[in-house]
Amino acid sequence: MTDASVDTPAADRPKTVPEIIKYAGGAAEIAKASDGAVTIEAVYKWPKIGIPDRHWGVIRGLCDVTAEELYAANVAARTPADAAAR
Numbered sequence: 601m602t603d604a605s606v607d608t609p610a611a612d613r614p615k616t617v618p619e620i621i622k623y624a625g626g627a628a629e630i631a632k633a634s635d636g637a638v639t640i641e642a643v644y645k646w647p648k649i650g651i652p653d654r655h656w657g658v659i660r661g662l663c664d665v666t667a668e669e670l671y672a673a674n675v676a677a678r679t680p681a682d683a684a685a686r
Contacts, residue, residue: 613665613669614663614665614669614673615669615672615673615676616647616673616676616677617646617647617650617651617673617674617676617677618647619673620651620659620663620665620669620670620673621643621646621647623663623665624659624662624663624665625662625663627640627643627644628640629662630643630655630658630659630662631643633658633661633662634655634658637654637655637658638655638658646677647677648677649677649678650673650674650675650677650678651670651673651674653670656670
């Protein structure tokens with residue numbers, strides 16, 4: 601497990617869903633760690649739909665990302681690009 605809160609400066613911590621997936625070891629590692637609860641294909645959808653909260657425990661077990669970081673990444677993933685420009 602990566603202890604991001606200690607080892608990673610705030611500016612380098614993951615801020616997007618794709619960054620969190622990479623930080624956690626990638627789609628295959630997440631699927632493996634979930635013991636069948638999530639598939640690789642499902643993880644590939646997360647950058648568009650956000651990481652379902654039921655899988656946050658798996659992600660947090662693989663890397664030390666905070667619930668606040670997961671929430672913020674999900675909000676960003678679920679916000680249409682044109683809404684951010686308004």
